[in-house]
Amino acid sequence: MNDVLLSGALDASEKGRIRQDNEAIILPAAEQVFARYGFRGATMQQIADAAALPKANLHYYFGNKQTLYLRVLENILHDWLSPLEAISARADPKTALAEYVGRKITFSFSRPAASKLFANEILQGAQVVHPLLKRDLRQLVAEKAHILDGWIAAGKLRTLDTTHFFFSVWSMTQTYADFDIQIAAVSGEEMTSEAAQTRATAHVLSSVWRICGLE
Numbered sequence: 001m002n003d004v005l006l007s008g009a010l011d012a013s014e015k016g017r018i019r020q021d022n023e024a025i026i027l028p029a030a031e032q033v034f035a036r037y038g039f040r041g042a043t044m045q046q047i048a049d050a051a052a053l054p055k056a057n058l059h060y061y062f063g064n065k066q067t068l069y070l071r072v073l074e075n076i077l078h079d080w081l082s083p084l085e086a087i088s089a090r091a092d093p094k095t096a097l098a099e100y101v102g103r104k105i106t107f108s109f110s111r112p113a114a115s116k117l118f119a120n121e122i123l124q125g126a127q128v129v130h131p132l133l134k135r136d137l138r139q140l141v142a143e144k145a146h147i148l149d150g151w152i153a154a155g156k157l158r159t160l161d162t163t164h165f166f167f168s169v170w171s172m173t174q175t176y177a178d179f180d181i182q183i184a185a186v187s188g189e190e191m192t193s194e195a196a197q198t199r200a201t202a203h204v205l206s207s208v209w210r211i212c213g214l215e
Contacts, residue, residue, distance in 0.1 A: 019061060025051050026058060030072050035113035038120060039069050039128075066128075073121060073129045076114045077136065080107065087144045093156050094214050101169065101205050108177035109197045115177030141166055158213030165211065172204045 029051035033042045044065055048055040062068040083103035086096045108115055121129050145162035152159055176183060180191040189196040209215045 022053065022057060022061060025053060026061065026068075027072055027075060030068055031076070031111075031117060032113050034069060034072060035117040035120070038124075039065070044068075070128055073118065074132065076118050077129065077132055079111075079114070080118065081137065081140055083107070084140060084144050087147055089147050089150060093151050093212070094209075097208055097212065097214075098205060101173065101208055102201055104169065104173035105176065105197060105201045105204060108173055108175075109191065109200075112177035112180050112191070115174050119174070119178050158211075160211060168211065169204075169208065172207060176200050 026047070030042075030047045033047045033050050036042075037046070042065070044058050045055050047068070048058055051058075058068065062071060083100050086099035086103065088096065118129075121127075126133060141163060145166070148157060148160075148162040148165065151157045152162070176191065183189075184191045184196075187196070189199070
């Protein structure tokens, strides 16, 4: 009896591992296809081809295109917000903001398709992701704005609108993903180059320091 239970547990563990492995292949492929064709234009077959998996696998793990699209957006939002972890009440403001901006720039340069997909979802009215924005994003920004307010009260930052501060950082960092073709054409730099990312990071940080009075 114990052998049977152990075998069942091992089977469940193995199935879980296989699911994780397949999702790790499907989700990045879906991110690329949705970014290129949009939700309406993308097909499950295109995503399956990009993932080099049978289309049946996509339906097995995600059910339908709507569910897969939502999961992709949830992953992007999670990864997009994770740099905010650098901002804590006990952190040094300049160090924390430098890490935050650096991670935001890295995300834009390493995963431009993710940023473009999310931006397109917003431009289309955020019909799928709007509940996440009103709940998760709103709460997290409020928490981090409160920390910045504390830094201001302690005289560590110049007085500023801390909520709109985040809007400004997002616009400065995400533009390198959303408008990478335009920036590359004007600057003459390949947006995949380390030099371009270093230059962008230095410029945005310089702007953030001025906004916050940390020059």
